[in-house]
Amino acid sequence: MSVIAALIAEVFLLGGPFAWWLARSAWAGRHPQTAIRVWHATAAGVLVSLATVLILVAHDVWEHAMVWLFHADKPLIHAAYGGTWMARGIGEAALLLLLGGASAMAVVAIRRFLSQRRARDRFRLAVDTSGSETDDPRVRVMDHENPAAFCIPGGRGRDRIVITTAARTLLSAEQMAATLEHERAHLHLRHHRTILAAEVVTTGFGPFGLLRPYADQVRRLAELAADDRASHAHGRLTVAAALLEMGSANPVPSGLDGMPALTGPDVGGRIRRLIAAPARRTSAPAGLLAPAALLVALIAPPAVALAPAVLLMDTAHAQQALGADHAPATGSRAR
Ligand SMILES: [Zn+2]
Structure with missing residues (x-):
């Protein structure tokens, strides 16, 4: 016991x-x-x-x-x-409870994965048909008045980075390069999977007071990790300036909620962090x-x-x- x-x-x-x-x-x-x-x-x-x-x-x-x-x-x-x-009864009841919990979490995970994949497929089709191409085959420019930059993960050959025409007008060439690097980091580190896993576990355990900050923290840390990658290539202040320009924008179109974007949670905190301390590589x-x-x-x-x-x-x-x-x-x- x-x-x-x-x-x-x-x-x-x-x-x-x-x-x-x-x-x-x-x-x-x-x-x-x-x-x-x-x-x-x-x-x-x-x-x-x-x-x-x-x-x-x-x-x-x-x-x-x-x-x-x-x-x-x-x-x-x-x-x-x-x-x-x-007693045997307690054991069997606990077993049923735990098996039920595990099955419910599996169902939540599969449903969320499928619905996100459907939304991504819809948007990929939309940007592939109506967006204009750039030098990078993964990057598409979408005509939209809202400044936004986000990625649509899909695996080899199906990853897309979307920037709107408004973001293009708003950002300098260097800020745009930093923004694209930030999105490439999200794709390279497969942050959408990591966030999905954290969200499913938090949905299952959060109500019981377990792992409550898990999903929010993974979302926040994914942004910090992408900021650091962009900083290594383009400088911290450039990333901070791009964030400042785009900070008030909606991160992603509705329907793609949860997809990694340039903005997202705690933009102010991220800007302060970029200005205050040099991005350090993992020791x-x-x-x-x-x-x-x-x-x-x-x-x-x-x-x-x-x-x-x-x-x-x-x-x-x-x-x-x-x-x-x-x-x-x-x-x-x-x-
Ligand atoms: Zn991001």
């Missing part, structure tokens, strides 16, 4: 205080792309811990597996994992943080779940030997 309690504690610690800390850490703003990966690792930790709880709650299956795998004594294994209070320790966090998030839950069984390894043999002391020595086969 303590194993399930430990895993549930991990779920609430990662999804609550840790997510709260990550959302407020200045470090994330300095290393946005790494911070996005740490957010995904945190969410993976919550999901894997919950999945492990699910497997443990279906304890009949788990206990048989542990007895077989570690050659452990069944009553001792049962005491370690099952305890006495966990080696910060770069290692993401894989380390992911590793811990994925390994910790199964490690916690397996610990009692490992500690009871070969106890079945010990119990048999104990029984054999009271019986004639017929040579109970020991390994």
Whole structure:
């Protein structure tokens, strides 16, 4: 039982205080792309811990597996994992709840993915037919009075960057180049996928107080990461000036909500950040943080779940030997 309690504690610690800390850490703003990966690792930790709880709650299956795998004594294994209070009914209800939750999240993810893809396909067709081409085959100019720059992800050969004629008038050549670089960064880093994953998980867990800032933070960090890429090529002040010019514009046409654009969340904060501090490349320790966090998030839950069984390894043999002391020595086969 303590194993399930430990895993549930991990779920609430990662999804609550840790997510709260990550959302407020200045470090994330300095290393946005790494911070996005740490957010995904945190969410993976919550999901894997919950999945492990699910497997443990279906304890009949788990206990048989542990007895077989570690050659452990069944009553001792049962005491370690099952305890006495966990009636079968509770286990099955929890299992149903978790399976229902997982299925609901899968349905939300698939529906959102398909509806976004339909919207992107519609817009791609519109800009391919009515937009004018540029030197870059991915970039299209759309005749529109609203200054906007955004991308339509679609994979190889289907990625588009759209700028409106109003944005072209508004921005200098250098600002336009920085804007295009910002959009290329969104496409290259596949930010639309990362945002979709965060939105689906936040929809599922947010109402329970878990991972609440996840989607908002990933959206914000995706913008910072794209700003940094554009800054490396065209200078921070150019990106800040482009943002200032475009700041009041609608980021994307309605129907494409959630697609990465130049503007978006917290334009003021982004401009201040670009003016205040040089964009730093991810340092080696910060770069290692993401894989380390992911590793811990994925390994910790199964490690916690397996610990009692490992500690009871070969106890079945010990119990048999104990029984054999009271019986004639017929040579109970020991390994
Ligand atoms: Zn952007």
